[in-house]
Amino acid sequence: MAQNRITKLFDIEYPIIQAGMIWASGWKLASEVSNSGGLGIIGAGSMYPEILQEHIQKCKQATNKPFAVNVPMLYPDLEQIMEIIIKEKVPIVFTSAGNPKTWTAHLKSQGIKVVHVVSSVKFALKAQEAGVDAVVAEGFEAGGHNGREETTTFTLIPMVKAELDIPLIAAGGIGNGAGILAAMVLGADAAQIGTRFVASEEASSHINFKNEVVKAVEGDTKLTLKELAPVRMLKNKFYQDIETLYKSSPSKEELQELLGRARAKKGMFEGDLEEGELEIGQISGLIQDILPAHKIMENLISEFEQAKINVSKL
Numbered sequence: 523m524a525q526n527r528i529t530k531l532f533d534i535e536y537p538i539i540q541a542g543m544i545w546a547s548g549w550k551l552a553s554e555v556s557n558s559g560g561l562g563i564i565g566a567g568s569m570y571p572e573i574l575q576e577h578i579q580k581c582k583q584a585t586n587k588p589f590a591v592n593v594p595m596l597y598p599d600l601e602q603i604m605e606i607i608i609k610e611k612v613p614i615v616f617t618s619a620g621n622p623k624t625w626t627a628h629l630k631s632q633g634i635k636v637v638h639v640v641s642s643v644k645f646a647l648k649a650q651e652a653g654v655d656a657v658v659a660e661g662f663e664a665g666g667h668n669g670r671e672e673t674t675t676f677t678l679i680p681m682v683k684a685e686l687d688i689p690l691i692a693a694g695g696i697g698n699g700a701g702i703l704a705a706m707v708l709g710a711d712a713a714q715i716g717t718r719f720v721a722s723e724e725a726s727s728h729i730n731f732k733n734e735v736v737k738a739v740e741g742d743t744k745l746t747l748k749e750l751a752p753v754r755m756l757k758n759k760f761y762q763d764i765e766t767l768y769k770s771s772p773s774k775e776e777l778q779e780l781l782g783r784a785r786a787k788k789g790m791f792e793g794d795l796e797e798g799e800l801e802i803g804q805i806s807g808l809i810q811d812i813l814p815a816h817k818i819m820e821n822l823i824s825e826f827e828q829a830k831i832n833v834s835k836l
């Protein structure tokens with residue numbers, strides 16, 4: 523894999539980014555991916571400020587390589603989170619679920635590189651306008667929270683590429699090296715990978731959830747709860763309860779009541795496969811094993827090189 527705009531921007535060896543993920547990407551996963559030459563990301567979205575600080579400090583002890591923190595901007599303790607990130611000299615921040623204008627200038631004035639996650643061309647351009655260093659364009663296939671427009675990665679990447687000047691990172695449905703190559707052929711400079719890294723030894727997710735990811739086959743996930751915040755999850759009992767409620771044309775409040783609080787923690791962290799929310803992407807259907815993160819990185823790189831050889835024969 524050759525150096526490019528993204529590897530230079532982040533000072534990493536490979537254009538492979540392990541996605542920030544609630545209840546999955548703590549310091550263990552992030553540091554292991556960074557040590558393997560990619561960019562590891564700590565997912566702040568499920569951490570109280572003091573827990574995030576601990577994860578950042580442990581990550582710094584475990585790797586000398588660059589790593590990032592993902593901050594969903596819906597976070598209630600946002601100011602405190604950003605203060606910790608600045609104080610701990612985190613080199614890169616990936617913001618999501620909010621307006622990139624709010625924090626980009628301040629973070630950049632502190633020497634931090636800023637990347638914003640979007641799911642449409644319109645918001646990619648808004649992020650560029652806000653001064654971010656790069657954009658993650660995330661397609662409909664992706665695990666977790668997502669856009670309402672259902673634009674797939676295969677269509678989103680070339681459309682964003684046609685408009686955007688700054689570096690572009692593709693996300694959603696990328697689970698092997700051929701997927702990374704495909705995203706790059708469509709115009710991406712790098713790939714952000716979530717679902718594949720949930721099924722890693724270092725992910726902090728509950729083993730029950732990881733096993734479900736391995737068991738999942740094509741068609742086992744669905745994007746739902748569009749009226750609240752669209753989210754792709756496994757079709758477990760909780761998902762069926764949502765479907766049953768939809769039959770009665772529920773109000774937003776009724777959906778919110780069913781969702782309740784801490785559903786994601788219950789499913790992904792505590793391993794309650796029935797009542798919990800199990801956020802995962804469509805590409806879970808391709809994943810057959812739980813592997814050490816460094817092995818996932820090695821596989822991605824060798825599959826990428828093999829895919830390049832295969833393509834050259836076309």
Ligand SMILES: Cc1cc2nc3c(=O)[nH]c(=O)nc-3n(C[C@H](O)[C@H](O)[C@H](O)COP(=O)(O)O)c2cc1C
Nearest residue numbers: 541543544567618664665666694695715716717803
């Ligand atoms: C379990 C899980 C949790 C996630 N949590 C977050 C999050 O906290 N913040 C965020 O910006 N994206 C989150 N995402 C989306 C990922 O960052 C990433 O963009 C996505 O997983 C890429 O698609 P893939 O799952 O097909 O690889 C999450 C995804 C998963 C699977």
